[in-house]
Amino acid sequence: MKTKILFLFTVVSLFLACEANRTSDSSVTETDLIGNWNLTSMTMEDGTVMGVSEQGEAISGNYFIVPKDTDMTFSFADSPKMVSIQGTLTAEITISHSSTTVINETLDTNINPISSLAWKLNPDNTITVAHNPTLVFSIEEISTNSLKLSAEHNETRSYNGKPVTIEGTINIVLEK
Numbered sequence: 001m002k003t004k005i006l007f008l009f010t011v012v013s014l015f016l017a018c019e020a021n022r023t024s025d026s027s028v029t030e031t032d033l034i035g036n037w038n039l040t041s042m043t044m045e046d047g048t049v050m051g052v053s054e055q056g057e058a059i060s061g062n063y064f065i066v067p068k069d070t071d072m073t074f075s076f077a078d079s080p081k082m083v084s085i086q087g088t089l090t091a092e093i094t095i096s097h098s099s100t101t102v103i104n105e106t107l108d109t110n111i112n113p114i115s116s117l118a119w120k121l122n123p124d125n126t127i128t129v130a131h132n133p134t135l136v137f138s139i140e141e142i143s144t145n146s147l148k149l150s151a152e153h154n155e156t157r158s159y160n161g162k163p164v165t166i167e168g169t170i171n172i173v174l175e176k
Contacts, residue, residue: 028125028139030078037147037174039072039089044153047168049095054160061097063166068092068104074174082116083129085109137172147174 047063072087090106118130127149129135137149149172156165 028121028142030081030121032142033076033119033121033127033147034078035076035176037074037076037176039067039070039074039087039172040175041171041173042067042070042089042091043171044168045171047166049097049164049166051159051164052162059097061095063168064094066092066094072109076119077116081119083119084116085114145176148172149174 042065044063044065047065048060049063050058050060053059067089069088069090072085072089075084075086077084086109088106088108088110090104093103093105095101095103120128122128122136125139127137127139129137133155135151135153137151140148140150142148151170152168153170154165154167156163158164
């Protein structure tokens with residue numbers, strides 16, 4: 001259950017021409033983003049988790065997420081500018097500290113709904129998503145059918161009255 005909550009926070013933190021364009025060379029428009037995008041990949045690189053165990057001992061270690069089965073859609077709407085997330089995602093979460101723990105978790109928005117979140121395209125080709133904390137996704141590549149995003153994630157939440165911090169780089173690939 002503990003990892004399911006951490007996974008949910010990470011995933012939520014976690015989103016948004018046939019040739020891919022590096023966005024540093026071109027400008028992305030809101031029209032490019034509007035529509036339904038299917039999640040094809042989501043990973044966390046260089047992830048770390050820090051917290052306190054139920055026994056009161058400090059825990060710190062590596063944290064990796066690799067999707068195993070995805071059927072999730074991100075829908076970017078124009079008016080109002082909201083992104084909604086629907087579907088299921090099963091991922092393998094690996095937490096390494098004194099030993100390695102591998103956990104398979106499933107997020108199903110029919111069971112654990114995710115509220116629609118406000119989004120904004122910034123002049124520097126980043127997308128700001130109103131979440132707690134606010135997430136800023138860099139648009140790494142975009143084409144008519146593919147969108148690659150990345151974001152630095154640093155979030156501290158309370159679990160059983162104790163703080164848990166997850167940090168790392170989230171990479172998301174979406175396809176129309």
